[in-house]
Amino acid sequence: MAYKAPVRDLMFILNEVLEIDRYTNQNGFEDISSDLVQQILEEGGKFAEEVIAPINNPGDKEGCHWNDGVVTGPKGWKEAYKAMVEAGWPALSADPAYGGQGMPAVVGMAFGQFTAGASAAFSMYPGLTAGAHAGIHANASEELKAKYLPKMTTGEWGGTMNLTEPQCGTDLGMVRTKAVPQGDGTYKITGQKIWISAGEHDFADNIIHTVLARVEGAPAGIKGLSLFLVPKILVNDDGSLGERNGVRCGGLEHKMGIHGNATCVMDYDEATGWLIGEEGRGMNNMFVVMNEARLGTGLQGLAIGAAAYQGAVAFAKDRLQGRALTGPQNPNGPADSIMVHPDVRRMLLEARAFVEGGQAFILWTALQADLQESADEATAQKARDYMGLLTPVLKAYLTDKGFHVASLSMQVHGGSGYTEEFTASQYLRDARITMIYEGTNGIQALDLVGRKLPSQGGRAIMSWFGDIDAFVAENGAEGPVKPFVDGLADAKAKLQDGTMWLMQNGLANPDNAAAASTDYLNLFGITALAFLWAQMAKAAQAKIDAGDADPFYVTKLQTGRYFVERILPDAAAHLTKMKTGADVLMAMPAEAF
């Protein structure tokens, strides 16, 4: 099954739902037109389909190779990476000041769905470079930026994020990697980092590591951490490559999936590093990057699900087995295609409803990322609020659902899906990591209830509720869109109820908030998708009402109807569960487990 980039679906969201043409007065959108975006996405989709997708499954089977510190990727990956750099894709939405094309995030995160759908493991090489780029761009000195960012922008140099150590992942306050100032503005970095995605490979001429470490004598805990730039190969003042730095890949992790990505143990032995931003501000610096990385991870999980759905549809249309319960549909064939079976369609529509809702959620959030740069402070503030509030929701909800979709897609294949002959197994295995890395989904839920929700007295969620109320008031008239609007209003009422419960009970006992957090996040995710489905339904219905005969719009409404009828009912269950409180979880002593 050849991967097909969902250009049409994303263009519908950009043009007809988000109406990005409205934003030409905003920073970064000056030169944007829907024709240009269409052209970029068509070319980007073609690149993903023709260059990246073909190496995906062979790369899963072959994996990466480690030999005495040297890492090589699967056959053909280096060539695909080179083609990507030459075509200029990594620069798509990077800052023009350092060689980027300056496209808005909505465009970058549309193209990103294609690369992650074509190959999640491959997309991590430019993905991690973008993460490191963001960290340096946000906080490093002009000198460091000028020296490193241009080649990271093009992808000629890669980049990584080095946080985790064997004794700490979530709790980075326990980081032991040490930085010793040399008195010349450099530091010697020593320690071991693990699970470093794209930590070492032969695709790029250099790799720029961003490394969380503790300056000698700095306090214990998070406040003692600083962020460093540590190149694999030292860069001379003229930009040419110099000596190898004291950093080496000690080995590759054996993992359930994303085999094409080199997940490295990185050993730093007095490696020369440069401070990014100020000493002791390492975590604050990292948070900038992590927010972006979390959006990227949510995108990745969902995009894998989108690709898996395509594989399931292709299989189902092709597979002849049994007969329709209402009489043969393919009487001259040996059997009907399994598309005739309601339960097969249930699985496909559930997958599709999450995929298309998720695609809209991603692009809506990307638009907020763009609007943060607005010259209008009210617009920028609202966008920042929404980004903060919805990033953990997007990351956790879309990766949970991406995995769920991959599992449904495997199920549609029957036994074939469990064999490695199809890509269903790879999608399932690849999708599973997205629920874990960049902060486990449980951590996202805690971030949501403990930090993002109460921030600024709940300003973000009140504003978002206001947007929903306005939409409901405006679009609640009798008609084909009404079920979507009613479903949205109901989900929002439940989320509001849950939010009140959190306020009343979470303050009294923080364990109540934590105990409720995952169900609350799921209720939030359902509501976010209900909002976007209602907007998509409205846009599709408007086209139909205007006489557009493209079946795309009818299909969109049919998919959305599944969301309303068959997914929204989970909202009530999440609300009931979250209100049960902490005691049911905390009563049992640890030793009784």
Added chain:
Amino acid sequence: MAYKAPVRDLMFILNEVLEIDRYTNQNGFEDISSDLVQQILEEGGKFAEEVIAPINNPGDKEGCHWNDGVVTGPKGWKEAYKAMVEAGWPALSADPAYGGQGMPAVVGMAFGQFTAGASAAFSMYPGLTAGAHAGIHANASEELKAKYLPKMTTGEWGGTMNLTEPQCGTDLGMVRTKAVPQGDGTYKITGQKIWISAGEHDFADNIIHTVLARVEGAPAGIKGLSLFLVPKILVNDDGSLGERNGVRCGGLEHKMGIHGNATCVMDYDEATGWLIGEEGRGMNNMFVVMNEARLGTGLQGLAIGAAAYQGAVAFAKDRLQGRALTGPQNPNGPADSIMVHPDVRRMLLEARAFVEGGQAFILWTALQADLQESADEATAQKARDYMGLLTPVLKAYLTDKGFHVASLSMQVHGGSGYTEEFTASQYLRDARITMIYEGTNGIQALDLVGRKLPSQGGRAIMSWFGDIDAFVAENGAEGPVKPFVDGLADAKAKLQDGTMWLMQNGLANPDNAAAASTDYLNLFGITALAFLWAQMAKAAQAKIDAGDADPFYVTKLQTGRYFVERILPDAAAHLTKMKTGADVLMAMPAEAF
């Protein structure tokens, strides 16, 4: 993490919930005492822990080997198999007429949970032998039974079930494998079978294949199928092994999991076979076996989940990361164990509530299998009814939940769970197949609503509802057990509502029944577990009321409380979803997907 057989949990279910001591008047229970069962399970648990569990993960990493038709298992597997045969475990609940020990199914399916938990892939070798044994035992001639069953009982000879072909899995009417009668009572079997678990290996001296094939000239479709016994090595009249038969393993399937089990392509080239039962009754014969195999598959999925839960608990107790929200619990350590976090406990308790509820569901169903043999026809009929009705529920619900538990258990591990350093990945990968084979879970749901539910005018479900009503009436008094009884009554009311909906809408349009089937099955599964949790709560509370200070009983109630408060709310969602009907699924034309 060393696997620990859940002897205590299963003995609690057998003795205090099912009270198997009541059944000494029933066929097969004459010589059973709880002391004897305890002794068997302790020894069986020890065997699973010490002999089977250690080869599980190494076997996943190594897999099986094929060389020109010869298949060898991973290192140490042949030796473990031999030890199992020598200890007599395969014979545990087999018919004494052919050398079995004649233990009831409740004992066999308790021990079966240990072997499947210790190694799902390994447990399939005796598991498939038991399946083939059942097919031969139920329908073959006395001569065939006498010749083949004794050595299959001990496990000296293995057995397989050969149904699937490349063009058909679910729709066996399309089977092409051909059987040509030779006029001497034998047939020549020719064709290709795929996905044959334990199809070829070097553990046993011989392998007895049961093969679905079409006698030359027989009608197309299911009615033309017959079942054959085809030994790998022909057996002489004196029982000694003769020539190699015309059956050969053409290759091994590459799969996502259960790597230690050889999943074979089997090529039959004029292999000599003997008819099992009558010509044209192949599917009826297979149904006997499949019912048993479906219980075994449900057991397997749940047992993998049980093992995965153990691994997650061990990891969580060990992993120090972050601090409790209510203040440090391990102030002298670098961090608290992650057991302090409500969301980690949520995952563990969800896993545990499904595991312990599922264990009870399995043993209750095994008891029905035993009571089918009752001399009292009313008892036997009721047991047959319950077996028929609940087998698809048990298979689908417990395998879905086994996979869910394995995924939760991976999540508790964080990034470590995604690496192959822990067993979490193997459990997840191994569990996934149980949702597919022996009839996908979608097929189970169709079997439930289309065949099992309406059978005999709904006699089975009416009787089962009567049992629940009686339990509720008897145990609904105020007290610690009341929430369990109330939860059960509520779930049952919803299931009854759903059943009525199916009767009213499924007859009018069979697509309505099929569209509702999976949600209906889930609602059924929740209700079944609610019934068993209520019984476990009652038994545990009785011990507490009688002054028993064993914390086991308090823990049982706490786990059950999670089920009532945090899992039962899903019942309402399933009911709402199933009532949405077929149109939401069938409206979209196939080409629009």
